[in-house]
Structure formats: C-alpha cells, structure tokens
Amino acid sequence: MSKAHNSVPDHAEAAAKFLQDQERANWHDKALWFNRQKRDVSANLIPDWELLRETASQIKDNVLANLDEYLVQFEQNALQNGIHVHWAADAAEHNEIVLQIIQEHGVGKLVKSKSMLTEECHLNEFLATQGIDIIDTDLGERIVQLAKEPPSHIVLPSIHKRKEEVGELFHQHLGTEKGASDPAYLTEAARVHLREKFLTADIAITGVNFAIAETGGFVVCTNEGNADMGVHLAKVHIACMGIEKIIPKAEHLGVFLRLLARSATGQPITTYSSHFHRPRAGQEMHLVLVDNGRSAHLGRKDFYNSLKCIRCGACINTCPVYRRSGGHSYHYAISGPIGAILAPNRDMREYADLPFASTLCGSCSNVCPVKIDIHNQLYQWRQVLAAEDYVPKTKKDGIQVMAKVLSSPTLYRVAGKSGRLMMRLLPGLANNKALNPWARQREMPQPPKETFRDWYKKNRPKDE
Amino acid sequence: MSSREKILQQVKANKPPMSPLPTQTTFASIPPEERLTAFIKSNENAGGIVCLVPDVAIIGNYLKVNFTSPERILNTVQGVGFGLEADAPITDGRAFGNLEIAVVESLLGVAENGAAWVTEDNLPTRVLPFICEHLALVIHADNIVGTMHEAYAALNVAATGYGTFIAGPSRTADIEQSLVIGAHGPKRMHVFIVQPF
Numbered sequence: 330m331s332k333a334h335n336s337v338p339d340h341a342e343a344a345a346k347f348l349q350d351q352e353r354a355n356w357h358d359k360a361l362w363f364n365r366q367k368r369d370v371s372a373n374l375i376p377d378w379e380l381l382r383e384t385a386s387q388i389k390d391n392v393l394a395n396l397d398e399y400l401v402q403f404e405q406n407a408l409q410n411g412i413h414v415h416w417a418a419d420a421a422e423h424n425e426i427v428l429q430i431i432q433e434h435g436v437g438k439l440v441k442s443k444s445m446l447t448e449e450c451h452l453n454e455f456l457a458t459q460g461i462d463i464i465d466t467d468l469g470e471r472i473v474q475l476a477k478e479p480p481s482h483i484v485l486p487s488i489h490k491r492k493e494e495v496g497e498l499f500h501q502h503l504g505t506e507k508g509a510s511d512p513a514y515l516t517e518a519a520r521v522h523l524r525e526k527f528l529t530a531d532i533a534i535t536g537v538n539f540a541i542a543e544t545g546g547f548v549v550c551t552n553e554g555n556a557d558m559g560v561h562l563a564k565v566h567i568a569c570m571g572i573e574k575i576i577p578k579a580e581h582l583g584v585f586l587r588l589l590a591r592s593a594t595g596q597p598i599t600t601y602s603s604h605f606h607r608p609r610a611g612q613e614m615h616l617v618l619v620d621n622g623r624s625a626h627l628g629r630k631d632f633y634n635s636l637k638c639i640r641c642g643a644c645i646n647t648c649p650v651y652r653r654s655g656g657h658s659y660h661y662a663i664s665g666p667i668g669a670i671l672a673p674n675r676d677m678r679e680y681a682d683l684p685f686a687s688t689l690c691g692s693c694s695n696v697c698p699v700k701i702d703i704h705n706q707l708y709q710w711r712q713v714l715a716a717e718d719y720v721p722k723t724k725k726d727g728i729q730v731m732a733k734v735l736s737s738p739t740l741y742r743v744a745g746k747s748g749r750l751m752m753r754l755l756p757g758l759a760n761n762k763a764l765n766p767w768a769r770q771r772e773m774p775q776p777p778k779e780t781f782r783d784w785y786k787k788n789r790p791k792d793e
Numbered sequence: 794m795s796s797r798e799k800i801l802q803q804v805k806a807n808k809p810p811m812s813p814l815p816t817q818t819t820f821a822s823i824p825p826e827e828r829l830t831a832f833i834k835s836n837e838n839a840g841g842i843v844c845l846v847p848d849v850a851i852i853g854n855y856l857k858v859n860f861t862s863p864e865r866i867l868n869t870v871q872g873v874g875f876g877l878e879a880d881a882p883i884t885d886g887r888a889f890g891n892l893e894i895a896v897v898e899s900l901l902g903v904a905e906n907g908a909a910w911v912t913e914d915n916l917p918t919r920v921l922p923f924i925c926e927h928l929a930l931v932i933h934a935d936n937i938v939g940t941m942h943e944a945y946a947a948l949n950v951a952a953t954g955y956g957t958f959i960a961g962p963s964r965t966a967d968i969e970q971s972l973v974i975g976a977h978g979p980k981r982m983h984v985f986i987v988q989p990f
Binding site for chain 2: 388
C-alpha cells in the first residue's frame with residue numbers, strides 16, 4: 330500500500346489550474362524570465378563570476394562542516410554585543426519565543442520586514458490566534474497579506490498578482506481610487522499607509538541574510554528600506570534566522586553581497602545592506618536561532634548542501650516549471666526548485682509531489698550562486714520518495730513497467746511494434762487526453778512506417 | 794536538555810566532513826583611475842544624482858540655490874554651512890517624520906555598485922538616512938574603492954553598532970515588476986563627491 334497522500338494539494342493539479350488563465354500564465358512566464366535575463370547581464374559584467382560562485386560554495390561547505398562551532402562563536406560575540414540570543418528547536422518554539430518577547434513589552438504594535446523563516450514557521454497565523462496583529466511592510470508582502478495569501482516567490486512575493494488586482498485590494502483596504510492600477514500611484518499609497526505603521530510601531534521583526542560568527546553581528550538586505558524604517562523607530566528589534574545563515578567572517582560578506590542581488594534581480598547590490606552589531610541606545614535587540622529540521626537535514630548525505638542556499642531566487646526565476654505553474658502550486662513557504670528540494674526534508678509525505686515538478690533541465694543548478702546541485706537533488710529525491718513508498722501507485726506502476734520494457738530488447742521490440750500498430754489502428758486512444766496524461770498538452774506524433782532497426786536490417790551492407 | 798544543547802548536539806552529530814575555507818582571496822578589481830567614473834555610473838544606474846564638487850562649502854551653495862529654505866534641511870556634515878544642524882544625538886527618530894532633506898557623510902564608496910557606507914557614528918540617529926524624503930550623501934573621491942572585497946578589507950564593520958551600504962534612493966518593483974523609485978525610504982538621492990581641483 331502506497332503511503333502517498335491523496336488529500337494534500339498536488340503540484341500538477343494546481344499547475345493545471347494556474348494554466349487555465351493563459352494570458353496570466355504567459356505574463357508570469359515572461360516576467361520571471363525578464364528577471365533571469367537581468368541576472369545574466371549582471372553576472373556577465375563580473376569577470377570573476379565563476380570564481381565568486383566557487384568561493385561562495387566553499388565558504389558555505391566550510392560553514393556546514395563546522396556549524397556547531399560557528400554557532401557557539403556567533404552566540405558568544407552577539408551576547409558581548411548586547412544582543413539577546415534565543416534558540417528554537419522548532420517552529421512552535423520560535424513562535425513562543427517571539428510571543429513571549431512581545432508580551433513582555435505589553436504587546437503594542439508590530440511591523441515585520443521580509444523573513445522567509447517566519448513564513449516557514451507561520452508566525453503571523455500563530456500570533457493571530459493570540460489576538461496579535463502584525464503588519465508586513467515589504468510592499469509585495471503587504472499585498473499578499475491584504476489578499477490573505479502566502480507569498481508566491483521568496484524575492485517577489487506578489488509576482489502572481491496583476492496590477493489591477495493590487496489596485497482593487499488597495500481600493501478596498503487603503504482607500505485608493507476605484508479602478509486605479511498605476512504602480513507608482515499604488516506604491517505611493519502603500520508608502521503613506523505604511524509610514525504611519527512605522528511611526529507608531531513598538532516592535533519590529535526582521536529576517537537575517539547573513540550572521541557573522543567572528544563579530545556577532547548580522548546583515549539585513551532590502552531595496553525598500555522597510556527593515557531599517559521598522560527597527561530604527563521601534564523600541565524592540567527581533568531578528569529571526571535559520572541556523573544555516575551563519576558565515577565565518579565579515580570579509581566573506583564581500584563574496585555573498587556581490588552574488589546575492591545580481592542573482593536575484595540583476596542589481597549589483599540591494600539598495601540597503603544594513604549591518605547590525607549592537608542595539609541603539611535605549612533599544613532592545615533579540616536574535617532567534619531556529620533549527621526546525623535543519624540539524625536533521627544536515628545529516629542527509631545527498632541533500633545537506635541545499636542548506637547552503639542564500640535565498641536569491643535565481644533558480645525560481647529560471648525554472649520553466651515554476652514560470653508556468655506559479656509559486657502557490659508548490660504549497661510550501663519556499664517555492665520553485667529550491668523549495669522542492671527543501672520541503673521533503675520537512676515532510677516527505679506532504680511534499681512528495683514537489684521533486685517531480687521539474688523537467689530536470691539543470692538550469693537551476695547553473696544559476697545557483699552557491700552551486701547547489703539542485704537538479705541532482707530533485708532526481709535523488711524521486712528515488713528516495715519511491716523507495717519510501719511516497720509516490721502514487723499509478724506513477725510507480727507506470728515507471729516500473731517502463732523500466733522492465735526498456736531493460737529487455739525483446740520486450741522493447743514487442744512493445745514498440747504493438748504501440749505503433751495501436752497508434753495506426755486506434756489513434757484516438759493515444760491522443761485521448763483523459764487516458765494519456767502525456768497527450769494533454771501535446772499532439773502525439775505520427776507512427777513511423779518502419780523502425781530504424783527494420784530499415785537497417787534491410788539496408789546494411791551485405792558484406793557485414 | 795535545553796533547545797540550545799539539543800540543536801548543538803544534533804548539528805555536531807550530523808555535520809558533514811571537514812571542508813576548508815577557500816584560500817583564494819584576490820578578485821579582479823577596477824583600476825584606481827577608473828573608480829570615480831565607475832562609481833558615478835553605478836550610482837546613477839541605481840537612481841542617484843551625482844555632483845562632483847571641489848570642496849564641501851560648494852554643497853551648501855548648491856542646497857541654498859535649489860532648496861532656498863534652510864529649515865527643510867538637516868545637515869550633519871561639517872563645512873556644508875546650510876540647513877539646520879543636529880548638535881546632540883537624537884533618541885527618538887520619529888522627530889524626523891516630516892523631514893525633507895538630510896545631509897550625511899559617507900566614509901567609503903564602492904565603484905562596482907555605487908554603494909556608500911554610512912555608520913551611526915556619522916548620524917544623530919540611525920533612522921535619519923531612511924526617514925528623510927531626500928538624502929544627500931557627501932563622500933571624498935579618495936575614499937572610493939573598487940569592489941566589495943576591498944570595502945570589507947578597509948572597514949571594521951563591528952567597530953560601529955550599526956552601519957549600512959546605501960546604493961541609491963529606496964525602490965520597489967513589487968507591482969508587476971514596474972520599478973518605482975521611492976518605496977519606504979528616500980524618494981531622491983544626491984551624492985556629492987568632493988574632489989579638490
């Protein structure tokens with residue numbers, strides 16, 4: 330009996346739904362590819378690009394091989410800097426820690442800049458159950474928050490939304506003019522709306538891009554300036570990070586900051602790269618180190634190096650499957666190829682469909698700034714998921730039959746012959762979109778009159 | 794066992810085999826004579842307006858001509874001579890909620906990306922370069938390095954409680970990938986590069 334899940338969202342099904350709106354799907358595809366192209370232009374301007382990738386990869390390998398030591402070193406230095414350091418074994422503990430800090434300060438108003446970790450831990454939803462509202466301040470995140478949706482992309486959270494939809498949301502929630510959809514007008518409205526939130530916030534939560542073991546400080550990158558606006562005005566700063574975000578030395582930031590924005594959007598650097606080492610006078614600074622499955626993930630020989638990820642989104646922008654299926658079809662906080670190899674570490678049953686949401690073309694691995702072998706891991710996850718019986722029976726049976734046929738020359742010839750005969754006699758069967766999922770987006774080819782093998786038998790030189 | 798011990802123990806048990814830090818530490822840079830031009834180009838690409846000035850006092854003249862009223866400006870750079878001055882640290886940044894222009898010194902610029910390093914040592918309050926509508930940075934041409942590697946070699950980031958690289962006015966493209974300048978931070982940015990003739 331297969332352990333495959335029948336009730337959870339399935340990527341292929343969700344993708345089919347996304348593709349029903351052809352115009353939107355085409356727009357989405359082009360918008361993401363545009364980002365990929367900007368990345369290429371930017372990368373090609375750096376003569377050392379490949380050396381940078383290799384260096385970044387080696388630094389991250391070193392981090393993972395010494396993670397316990399770097400974590401202790403970081404903690405020690407951060408404490409000396411006057412930062413409160415917390416450790417959370419899982420999402421629930423992370424959320425409890427944040428809640429406790431909030432309650433110690435009498436709740437008050439909260440703003441949050443982008444943090445994929447808090448998405449992974451479902452912090453907003455948890456705080457809502459405690460009656461606490463939190464305002465996402467990144468424009469894209471605010472848009473999806475108002476729409477009551479999760480982000481569909483780690484760098485471009487609202488890339489699935491058209492400007493008319495944003496206009497309608499802002500009309501309802503921010504009182505912009507009905508029907509207005511000009512991005513500059515809508516952005517200005519969000520600026521005014523969120524400026525008031527910044528000026529009245531008591532607590533600001535941020536993610537962390539890099540934490541430096543050697544100095545006990547951390548770096549947060551944004552283009553909008555929302556992380557800085559939040560934390561510099563609030564009395565309390567809570568920064569949340571996965572334990573893999575550590576880097577050994579400040580000089581390594583040179584390597585990572587050169588790669589991050591170029592890989593993400595093609596910018597040579599984000600507008601703001603802010604380095605926090607000590608709270609400002611009168612401010613309280615907290616840092617939550619979160620495991621949530623990472624230490625177990627570290628022990629998976631074929632998969633641990635996905636923990637090198639710096640969350641640039643380059644693999645997502647380039648992925649032909651992501652571009653034509655949308656981020657929500659991955660039903661995980663992190664979408665696209667990187668999400669598809671991270672998610673099964675969390676829950677094989679829930680995310681068994683994701684490693685199959687790929688053509689294995691390898692474009693993701695080619696653009697990855699820290700050289701994660703993403704497409705290999707997608708392939709290897711398929712083996713693990715099948716061995717552990719998390720693959721639906723139809724897929725498993727089909728692949729087993731195919732394996733048998735392809736490994737036996739006799740069976741292959743018989744199958745080929747009968748297949749061609751069937752396609753000639755009953756072409757409707759192969760083209761039936763209900764029976765043959767392969768034919769859903771494709772026309773089946775005309776069967777050839779003879780195979781190469783038959784032709785060769787007839788035509789080979791006689792003296793052979 | 795605390796979560797801290799539990800996490801550290803499991804990381805230690807599961808961590809992959811030893812892998813040394815890379816030894817190669819030199820990367821191609823921009824030749825010194827091209828850095829100023831490269832910085833200007835990168836910063837303009839990021840949406841900045843760059844002005845070359847022979848001395849700091851010229852900045853004051855420029856501001857006077859363009860912005861007339863000194864009340865619109867908070868100046869933190871010695872010698873500019875125009876605008877209000879903050880003589881003591883300011884604990885509550887909200888005081889600047891309606892500030893139009895802030896003049897701030899940057900101690901280091903990076904040619905490859907147009908970013909300028911600003912620390913709290915040069916600010917009356919950390920939020921100043923974010924909360925103003927229009928940021929004017931002042932940087933000396935001699936302090937422009939080629940790449941981020943050189944920047945980190947020249948800086949001690951832990952020497953200050955807070956420091957940031959700023960590359961242009963704030964921006965977003967979160968609505969249909971349309972670039973809009975002026976998200977939550979400044980809507981405009983000037984960079985005055987001081988280069989004695």
